[in-house]
Each structure stands twice: as structure tokens, then as C-alpha cells.
Amino acid sequence: MKEYQKLEFDKKRFRIKHCPCGKSNKDGKFIPYKGLDNCGYCHSCGKTFLPELQKNDNMKFEAQPKQVSCISPDLVEKSLKASNNFLIFLNSLFGTDATESLKERYKIGSSKHWNGATVFGRLTISGK
Ligand SMILES: [Zn+2]
Numbered sequence: 001m002k003e004y005q006k007l008e009f010d011k012k013r014f015r016i017k018h019c020p021c022g023k024s025n026k027d028g029k030f031i032p033y034k035g036l037d038n039c040g041y042c043h044s045c046g047k048t049f050l051p052e053l054q055k056n057d058n059m060k061f062e063a064q065p066k067q068v069s070c071i072s073p074d075l076v077e078k079s080l081k082a083s084n085n086f087l088i089f090l091n092s093l094f095g096t097d098a099t100e101s102l103k104e105r106y107k108i109g110s111s112k113h114w115n116g117a118t119v120f121g122r123l124t125i126s127g128k
Contacts, residue, residue, distance in 0.1 A: 007050075009041070010034045021045040070128040076121065079109030085116035 009031045019030035019042045032040035039049045071079075080103065087108060091099040102108065107121030 007033045007036075007039075016040070019044060020049045021047060068124060070124065071121075073128075076107070076109065079111065079119055079121075080104075080107065082110035084108075084110035084118045086118040088116070 010033060013028045013031045014025065016025050016030055016032045016037060019025055020038045021042055021044070023030075023042070023044050027044070029043040030040055031043075032038075033051075036051060039051045041048050087099055087103060087110070090102060094102075107123065109119035109121055111117040111119045
């Protein structure tokens with residue numbers, strides 16, 4: 001089973017007489033991929049011509065489930081209690097209530113990474 005096709009430029013660029021854009025390849029500006037006649041890169045028109053994917057190529061596109069690591073809820077709470085440069089900036093523009101609301105809504109936390117560092121938390125579907 002062929003899982004993927006590696007695209008490599010063919011050194012024999014002059015084997016192709018015309019770029020897929022229609023221009024002559026006398027000047028060798030179109031470089032085809034190995035084993036393909038109408039796919040490659042054209043220095044004249046600046047386009048890359050890629051092969052169409054066939055549905056029955058048995059190509060693998062299934063994403064591997066990623067292992068998700070989550071920060072402990074205690075640490076998230078601590079992070080949300082502190083302030084940071086971004087929250088100070090928001091507060092100067094919108095006041096305390098709006099800033100608090102934004103902080104809760106977007107889980108804008110603080111970190112000791114540097115003085116005033118901001119953390120933009122991301123939630124999993126289950127709220128972790
Ligand atoms: Zn071209």
C-alpha cells in the first residue's frame with residue numbers, strides 16, 4: 001500500500017515542453033516533479049502545480065489522537081487570582097468590572113515566567 005507520494009523535483013526539467021500554465025518550457029523555468037508531467041514549479045508564472053489527491057489512493061489522513069495534558073485546577077485558580085501586565089492594561093482601558101469579566105471569560109491568568117507575564121488558558125471540551 002502506497003501511503004504517500006514524495007514529491008521531488010526532476011533534474012531533467014527540459015523533458016517537459018510546456019508549463020501547465022501554457023507557456024513554453026524552452027527556457028527551463030518549469031521544473032516538474034519526478035514521475036509527473038503536469039505537476040511542478042514554474043519560475044515564470046510563480047505557481048506550484050500539485051497533484052490532485054485521488055479518493056482511492058488509500059492515503060492516510062486520520063489524525064492520531066493527541067495526548068492532552070492539563071494544568072491542575074489549583075494552579076489555574078492561583079493563576080487567575082494574580083494580576084499581570086495585560087490585565088493592568090485592560091483595566092486602564094475598560095475598568096475593573098469589564099476586566100474581571102474578560103479575565104473569567106477568557107481565563108486570562110498570570111505566571112511567574114517573568115514579572116507580569118500573561119497566560120491565555122485553553123479549555124478542553126470537558127472544561128479542564
Ligand atoms: Zn508557468
